Amino acid sequence: MPLSTDLLAALDLLALRSIESECFEVLGTPPAWAAPFLRSLPDAGRLSRAWLCDTFPFLESFLCDAAQLWSGPAPGRIESVSFAVPWPGGDDLLLVASALRLPTDCLLLIDGNQAHLHEQLRLLQHARDAHLVHQRLQRDVLKRDILFHSIVHDLTSQLSAMRGVFQLLQGSLPTSGAVPPELPGLLAAGLRAATKQEALIADILDVFRSETGSDGAPLDEATSCDLGACIDETVKLLSPSASWRRVTLRVQRADTASRGPTIRAESRRVERVLSNLIENALRYASRGSEITVTLGQRDGMAVVFVDDDGPGVPRELGAQLFEKFARARSGGGKTGLGLYFCRLTITRWGGQIGYEPRQPRGARFWFSLPTV
Amino acid sequence: MMQKKVCMLGTFSVGKTSLVSRYVRSIFSERYLTTIGVKIDKKVVATARGEATLLIWDIYGDDEFQAVRASFLQGASGYFLVADGTRRSSLARLPALKSLMEDTVGKVPCRILLNKVDLHADWELGTVEEQALAELGPVIKTSAKTGQGVEEAFVQLTTHMLGG
Numbered sequence: 001m002p003l004s005t006d007l008l009a010a011l012d013l014l015a016l017r018s019i020e021s022e023c024f025e026v027l028g029t030p031p032a033w034a035a036p037f038l039r040s041l042p043d044a045g046r047l048s049r050a051w052l053c054d055t056f057p058f059l060e061s062f063l064c065d066a067a068q069l070w071s072g073p074a075p076g077r078i079e080s081v082s083f084a085v086p087w088p089g090g091d092d093l094l095l096v097a098s099a100l101r102l103p104t105d106c107l108l109l110i111d112g113n114q115a116h117l118h119e120q121l122r123l124l125q126h127a128r129d130a131h132l133v134h135q136r137l138q139r140d141v142l143k144r145d146i147l148f149h150s151i152v153h154d155l156t157s158q159l160s161a162m163r164g165v166f167q168l169l170q171g172s173l174p175t176s177g178a179v180p181p182e183l184p185g186l187l188a189a190g191l192r193a194a195t196k197q198e199a200l201i202a203d204i205l206d207v208f209r210s211e212t213g214s215d216g217a218p219l220d221e222a223t224s225c226d227l228g229a230c231i232d233e234t235v236k237l238l239s240p241s242a243s244w245r246r247v248t249l250r251v252q253r254a255d256t257a258s259r260g261p262t263i264r265a266e267s268r269r270v271e272r273v274l275s276n277l278i279e280n281a282l283r284y285a286s287r288g289s290e291i292t293v294t295l296g297q298r299d300g301m302a303v304v305f306v307d308d309d310g311p312g313v314p315r316e317l318g319a320q321l322f323e324k325f326a327r328a329r330s331g332g333g334k335t336g337l338g339l340y341f342c343r344l345t346i347t348r349w350g351g352q353i354g355y356e357p358r359q360p361r362g363a364r365f366w367f368s369l370p371t372v
Numbered sequence: 373m374m375q376k377k378v379c380m381l382g383t384f385s386v387g388k389t390s391l392v393s394r395y396v397r398s399i400f401s402e403r404y405l406t407t408i409g410v411k412i413d414k415k416v417v418a419t420a421r422g423e424a425t426l427l428i429w430d431i432y433g434d435d436e437f438q439a440v441r442a443s444f445l446q447g448a449s450g451y452f453l454v455a456d457g458t459r460r461s462s463l464a465r466l467p468a469l470k471s472l473m474e475d476t477v478g479k480v481p482c483r484i485l486l487n488k489v490d491l492h493a494d495w496e497l498g499t500v501e502e503q504a505l506a507e508l509g510p511v512i513k514t515s516a517k518t519g520q521g522v523e524e525a526f527v528q529l530t531t532h533m534l535g536g
Binding site: 057058060061062064065080081082083084092094096117120121124125127128129131132135139 | 384385404405406407408409410411412427432433435437438441443444446447459461496
């Protein structure tokens with residue numbers, strides 16, 4: 001039984017068969033949406049390519065693609081994006097064209113199913129609205145971050161002043177006489193608290209600059225430093241602190257070179273990374289033990305290991321060790337911003353950073369960076 | 373009268389459709405309505421070098437949901453690359469769109485429209501970004517809302533297409 005001639009109209013499809021060059025015939029009953037357009041045709045059953053392109057200008061480009069399909073040997077189908085045409089007395093009409101190459105026919109179908117097309121439009125609108133809201137929120141968060149970090153930054157000057165006062169008071173204490181016995185201890189505690197607070201602020205600002213990419217210009221070809229020299233400088237700086245804790249800091253190199261390797265990185269920030277890793281090790285190393293900083297090569301990269309004999313990192317903290325303010329569920333360990341800053345810095349320069357436990361006990365933190 | 377196809381290109385929500393509405397129908401709506409496909413408008417433009425009928429192809433925003441197809445650009449005599457001055461991210465796709473255009477139709481007249489110039493308080497672009505835009509072509513600051521620069525942009529491009 002032949003299909004009803006109303007089927008295509010019921011599907012909102014205007015079906016046209018290419019009958020000769022530049023000419024089409026309408027198949028079946030045209031859908032209601034097509035009626036106002038077809039009314040202007042002298043012969044409602046046949047229409048020319050020129051009429052089609054004048055009525056639906058978008059088809060000008062689509063019919064070029066369709067002509068290629070129709071002249072080819074194989075059956076196939078291509079579909080246009082949707083296109084809008086003015087609709088008499090109302091909103092634009094959304095249409096989608098398809099070209100079909102069947103074994104016996106070349107067809108052009110114009111789909112005017114408004115419910116379907118408007119549903120697509122609604123979904124796209126929803127996705128893009130969400131995208132815009134996301135972008136706006138990101139901007140708002142950044143503005144708030146900037147404000148917050150400006151306030152944090154402004155706290156530094158007061159803290160520096162407090163630390164200076166503590167240092168002055170410490171220096172001016174009489175060696176003998178009427179000094180309350182608890183005063184030196186209180187001054188030392190105040191000085192330690194101010195120093196720790198300054199270090200925390202430095203970490204917060206470092207992380208913020210790394211996250212927002214506002215930590216200076218991107219590295220160019222000319223930015224490089226001597227990794228060995230960075231290690232020596234950092235170890236020298238932290239040696240007094242290590243001595244106070246009765247821990248030995250030892251540097252060892254895998255090769256016999258006295259300098260290098262040269263890496264593409266900023267020395268100031270490499271030293272901050274090293275300082276973070278060594279200070280962590282100092283915090284957990286046992287009295288009388290040794291922390292070893294080893295410089296070597298691995299897979300063509302310069303690699304630094306910082307080994308201590310402390311208790312190591314709780315296993316459950318491992319996966320989030322380099323996140324900010326990570327905390328083990330058992331409460332057996334937590335991190336601040338230091339390791340997070342290290343990860344941001346090292347990965348930004350194309351390197352890697354990691355942790356592995358040592359046997360029988362201890363922690364090994366390492367990072368690698370490309371050499372020049 | 374000579375007909376010239378002009379394409380409006382840029383990422384979503386930069387104001388391509390609003391610019392066309394402002395120019396062709398002198399209307400503006402604050403509400404953002406995304407363009408799902410292509411809409412073509414006609415407008416006769418008078419320039420010092422004569423008149424032309426512009427076929428303005430308002431093409432959907434190029435992004436991760438819909439990428440502009442080269443076939444839409446065929447036959448274009450000129451184009452606008454549209455950026456939104458309140459969204460730095462709207463600049464990112466413009467160099468690729470310019471390359472797509474040049475690969476498809478060759479070097480044809482182009483103007484960069486830096487839109488939403490009325491939104492001073494939300495302006496995100498600095499000198500560096502504006503200089504980067506200027507490397508893509510002559511920049512015109514526009515506002516579909518107030519009409520600033522819109523007529524000038526279409527007349528300039530048409531004059532250029534007519535050989536001016």
